[in-house]
Amino acid sequence: xxxxxxxxxxxxxxxxxxxxxxxxxxxxxxxxxxxxxxxxxxxxxxxxxxxxxxxxxxxxxxxxxxxxxxxxxxxxxxxxxxxxxxxxxxxxxxxxxxxxxxxxxxxxxxxxxxxxxxxxxxxxxxxxxxxxxxxxxxxxxxxxxxxxxxxxxxxxxxxxxxxxxxxxxxxxxxxxxxxxxxxxxxxxxxxxxxxxxxx
Amino acid sequence: xxxxxxxxxxxxxxxxxxxxxxxxxxxxxxxxxxxxxxxxxxxxxxxxxxxxxxxxxxxxxxxxxxxxxxxxxxxxxxxxxxxxxxxxxxxxxxxxxxxxxxxxxxxxxxxxxxxxxxxxxxxxxxxxxxxxxxxxxxxxxxxxxxxxxxxxxxxxxxxxxxxxxxxxxxxxxxxxxxxxxxxxxxxxxxxxxxxxxxx
Numbered sequence: 001x002x003x004x005x006x007x008x009x010x011x012x013x014x015x016x017x018x019x020x021x022x023x024x025x026x027x028x029x030x031x032x033x034x035x036x037x038x039x040x041x042x043x044x045x046x047x048x049x050x051x052x053x054x055x056x057x058x059x060x061x062x063x064x065x066x067x068x069x070x071x072x073x074x075x076x077x078x079x080x081x082x083x084x085x086x087x088x089x090x091x092x093x094x095x096x097x098x099x100x101x102x103x104x105x106x107x108x109x110x111x112x113x114x115x116x117x118x119x120x121x122x123x124x125x126x127x128x129x130x131x132x133x134x135x136x137x138x139x140x141x142x143x144x145x146x147x148x149x150x151x152x153x154x155x156x157x158x159x160x161x162x163x164x165x166x167x168x169x170x171x172x173x174x175x176x177x178x179x180x181x182x183x184x185x186x187x188x189x190x191x192x193x194x195x196x197x198x199x
Numbered sequence: 200x201x202x203x204x205x206x207x208x209x210x211x212x213x214x215x216x217x218x219x220x221x222x223x224x225x226x227x228x229x230x231x232x233x234x235x236x237x238x239x240x241x242x243x244x245x246x247x248x249x250x251x252x253x254x255x256x257x258x259x260x261x262x263x264x265x266x267x268x269x270x271x272x273x274x275x276x277x278x279x280x281x282x283x284x285x286x287x288x289x290x291x292x293x294x295x296x297x298x299x300x301x302x303x304x305x306x307x308x309x310x311x312x313x314x315x316x317x318x319x320x321x322x323x324x325x326x327x328x329x330x331x332x333x334x335x336x337x338x339x340x341x342x343x344x345x346x347x348x349x350x351x352x353x354x355x356x357x358x359x360x361x362x363x364x365x366x367x368x369x370x371x372x373x374x375x376x377x378x379x380x381x382x383x384x385x386x387x388x389x390x391x392x393x394x395x396x397x398x
Contacts, residue, residue: 043275070341071294071337071338071341071342072297072341072343074294076242076287076291079287079290083282083287087326087330088275088278088282091278091326092275095270095273098271114333114337115329115333115336116333116336118333118336118337118339118340119340120340120341121341122337123334123337123338123341125337126333126334126336126337127286127290127330127331127333127334127337128330129333130314130329130330130331130332130333130334131286131326131327131329131330131333132326132329133329134313134314134315134317134325134326134328134329134330135322135325135326135329137314137315137317137325138270138313138317138321138322138324138325138326139270139322140317141317141318141319142269142270142271142319142320142322143270144271
């Protein structure tokens with residue numbers, strides 16, 4: 001399969017590349033690195049990316065930025081960061097990939113554990129992750145030509161615990177390589193409308 | 200208790216007014232009707248509303264518009280309708296009400312069944328409802344002075360089935376008066392961070 005991985009140079013994305021590259025034609029996409037570049041906040045940048053790559057079988061998105069701040073300090077413009085980047089960036093990737101995906105192809109998005117287990121200063125992340133998971137359920141019953149969509153909702157990464165552990169006390173972390181298995185299940189399996197909770 | 204009901208003239212809001220008005224000082228707010236008016240897409244309009252009302256004990260929001268269309272026809276600007284209205288309108292109501300809510304007061308938001316049981320043409324509603332439910336979990340652990348927050352996630356209303364039933368085949372509707380009980384549970388009970396699924 002030809003698998004486009006947006007966010008391929010990140011902690012999760014690089015683990016997904018490692019998981020899939022021995023079996024598939026993996027195309028790594030980053031914001032400034034990778035074989036191709038994309039700014040997911042700009043639909044024209046996404047369209048340009050897919051026009052350059054052409055038809056493919058699977059889109060994996062492991063990207064998305066949100067602003068972390070105490071709820072009392074969150075403003076509409078700080079909420080808009082996550083809405084425009086992690087949420088609508090991934091929704092637009094989904095929408096614009098549809099015409100390039102071969103029949104039976106798949107889209108795999110990334111949310112995160114904060115949709116169900118919030119932390120302080122994470123209200124925007126919770127909101128965006130909850131939105132992505134519900135969007136996945138909805139898109140699964142509308143995508144054409146047997147195109148599937150799933151969402152991976154990982155816990156905090158073992159690799160990130162050194163910097164993030166004060167915010168995630170008691171959360172059991174998962175190594176990126178283990179999180180990557182969920183993307184393999186989505187891309188190489190046959191499910192649709194699933195939220196794969198890892199951790 | 201002094202209870203501010205935003206969306207008081209709608210199908211759910213008017214049932215909540217009926218449920219609460221014999222026991223509480225209910226202040227009905229609408230977009231163009233009610234004792235006060237507010238445009239929830241404008242933070243300045245929300246601030247102006249609360250400045251006029253002064254301190255209160257409970258905010259109930261039964262408002263929010265989203266655009267329904269087939270996924271293939273949804274664009275970033277059509278997704279923005281629901282994000283700016285039902286989602287950020289209710290988030291901004293929550294944020295801006297905090298300083299006016301008395302200690303131990305409550306916020307009750309409204310999402311809907313499409314977060315967990317999608318219908319075709321409802322991807323924006325699913326997304327927004329999922330976002331609101333996860334935001335509720337997150338805000339519950341950050342609101343100050345014992346202020347609580349819950350979210351009611353109702354099925355389709357019995358009163359709306361005449362026009363909506365082609366889209367909701369097999370969904371068991373609930374009368375607005377029954378949905379209103381969940382708002383009473385939130386306002387008059389002591390829960391926080393709960394999603395009350397009705398139907």
